[in-house]
Amino acid sequence: MTVNTEAAALQTLLDREAIKECIFSYCRGIDRVDEAALRSAYWPDATDRHGPYQGSATGFIEWALAKLREGGRMVHFVGNMSIQLNGDVAGAETYFQAFQQGRDSAGENTELFLIGRYADRFEKRDGEWRIAERVVIYDWIREERKPRQSDDEWFGDFRQPRGGRKPDDPVYDLLARVAAA
Numbered sequence: 720m721t722v723n724t725e726a727a728a729l730q731t732l733l734d735r736e737a738i739k740e741c742i743f744s745y746c747r748g749i750d751r752v753d754e755a756a757l758r759s760a761y762w763p764d765a766t767d768r769h770g771p772y773q774g775s776a777t778g779f780i781e782w783a784l785a786k787l788r789e790g791g792r793m794v795h796f797v798g799n800m801s802i803q804l805n806g807d808v809a810g811a812e813t814y815f816q817a818f819q820q821g822r823d824s825a826g827e828n829t830e831l832f833l834i835g836r837y838a839d840r841f842e843k844r845d846g847e848w849r850i851a852e853r854v855v856i857y858d859w860i861r862e863e864r865k866p867r868q869s870d871d872e873w874f875g876d877f878r879q880p881r882g883g884r885k886p887d888d889p890v891y892d893l894l895a896r897v898a899a900a
Contacts, residue, residue: 734809735802737848738841742813745850746795752787753885754780761850762842768854776850791820792882797837807843812836820865828865834858 741760748757757780761767765776772779787793799814817833840852874881880889 731804734804734843734848738802738809738811739800741848741850742797746797749783750793750795751885751888752784754784765851770855794818809841811839811841830863830865832861
């Protein structure tokens with residue numbers, strides 16, 4: 720490999736890793752109701768087509784945060800990821816699984832299991848990759864009634880600590896200690 724080829728290969732790896740980290744920030748933001756992490760995943764002028772919501776990413780964030788603050792747990796897992804780079808623009812397909820607590824139309828507690836893909840157009844601006852356009856593609860859905868037991872009864876004393884929202888989730892203590900080291 721020549722120096723130019725090695726530099727280009729290294730930049731490709733760095734760009735791909737930055738795109739992955741952006742996806743991970745989105746997941747933390749949505750799951751932990753961490754507004755800063757969620758906003759860091761999108762450019763301010765980005766768009767999002769996300770189930771019933773279609774419009775600006777800023778509007779999606781406001782809509783999602785309002786729903787998330789109503790309660791319930793949410794966990795997103797991302798898996799297969801395909802990234803196609805073209806200069807300062809990239810297309811990424813990321814498979815996801817999402818587990819969400821909510822309420823049905825009768826007000827009963829439910830658990831929703833979704834599988835789908837994020838189809839994202841990323842842009843690199845001033846050296847930073849963020850989502851410029853997102854379309855969420857849904858491939859699988861299953862809804863079940865939530866058990867009547869509380870989380871305390873389900874998790875018990877042995878499954879601690881439990882996940883929570885920012886700043887109470889244990890990961891934020893870890894990140895603060897790492898930043899202070």
